Amino acid sequence: MNQVINFNRAILIVLMILVHITLWGDTYAETKLAILSFMMPAFLFITGLLYRVERNWKDFLLYQWQILLPYVLLVSTFAILSYFLPTREGISELTFNAVAEKVFVTSIGPYWFLRTMFYCGGFWFLIYKTIRPFCNNVSLLMIYALALLIFTWLCPSQLSISAALYYYLGVVVRSADLKFQDIVRPTPWAILPLLWIVSNPQWRDWAGCGVLVAAYCALSTGSWLFEKIQHLKCARIINYIGMNTLPIYLLHPIFTMASKFYAPAFAWDSTALTFTLFTLILSVAGTLALAWMSDKIGVSWLLGRKRLLRSSKS
Numbered sequence: 001m002n003q004v005i006n007f008n009r010a011i012l013i014v015l016m017i018l019v020h021i022t023l024w025g026d027t028y029a030e031t032k033l034a035i036l037s038f039m040m041p042a043f044l045f046i047t048g049l050l051y052r053v054e055r056n057w058k059d060f061l062l063y064q065w066q067i068l069l070p071y072v073l074l075v076s077t078f079a080i081l082s083y084f085l086p087t088r089e090g091i092s093e094l095t096f097n098a099v100a101e102k103v104f105v106t107s108i109g110p111y112w113f114l115r116t117m118f119y120c121g122g123f124w125f126l127i128y129k130t131i132r133p134f135c136n137n138v139s140l141l142m143i144y145a146l147a148l149l150i151f152t153w154l155c156p157s158q159l160s161i162s163a164a165l166y167y168y169l170g171v172v173v174r175s176a177d178l179k180f181q182d183i184v185r186p187t188p189w190a191i192l193p194l195l196w197i198v199s200n201p202q203w204r205d206w207a208g209c210g211v212l213v214a215a216y217c218a219l220s221t222g223s224w225l226f227e228k229i230q231h232l233k234c235a236r237i238i239n240y241i242g243m244n245t246l247p248i249y250l251l252h253p254i255f256t257m258a259s260k261f262y263a264p265a266f267a268w269d270s271t272a273l274t275f276t277l278f279t280l281i282l283s284v285a286g287t288l289a290l291a292w293m294s295d296k297i298g299v300s301w302l303l304g305r306k307r308l309l310r311s312s313k314s
Helices: 003-019 022-027 029-050 057-084 096-106 112-134 137-154 161-175 188-198 209-229 234-243 245-266 273-297
Strands: none
Touching: 003 022, 003 029, 003 209, 003 234, 003 245, 003 273, 022 029, 022 245, 022 273, 029 112, 029 161, 029 188, 029 209, 057 096, 057 112, 057 245, 112 137, 112 161, 137 161, 188 209, 209 234, 234 245, 245 273
């Protein structure tokens, strides 16, 4: 995978862990909202860009299974834990219907992204495979857009139109045979409009042009940073993190929830920054260690895969 994409993915996954650290989010609520405004739109764009619609039906069904299985397992687990460890939007009664409602309707925890991938990737593959013999790429993309619009209108709880938009934009770029670097140009000046937009709450709506520009500027800034550090030793570590955002995404709640138990040990730091840095490092290292252990003992199939970790050779 392209190293500049991996670098941006690494930045985005660390930011995602950051906003899920409760103490940091409560201490820096406005900064959390600013990050949330562009982080997932940028991630969705990259995900759509990397989606391989040319795969065969067997690979497609396997891909969908590898999304659906961890989604159902982890959301169910998160819902059950929310009954014992009160969380926002948790369940108030431990019943099958309460858990099923979280899995199939409202969701809980950070795993809505998997559901977005499932629907957006699924619709694009089905349209591409069934209609492609009769249409050109532009027509296919218009039909795909219409399908997403209709589905989000009929089932708004399943797929957000604003989330689908950024995935769709990634698909459009790939369909045009453009590379990430063809669209996202690296420049340090992109940080200025990014900061300006996210510092204004009225521009943080995902459906607005402000977030679209902010997401682009975030990727542009990340690409510029990659150019500056790509020859340093730390670039290999960052590239590895970017290659393995999936296990980090799936497993990081274990560590962000656990952080609540050792937070009192950092009470001496009123800024919560030492606690936050410790939790970020622990979360990244811990998720990668768990993924490595799962691969070694052969239980990665529980999350739908033979192996959770990817290497530069895979």
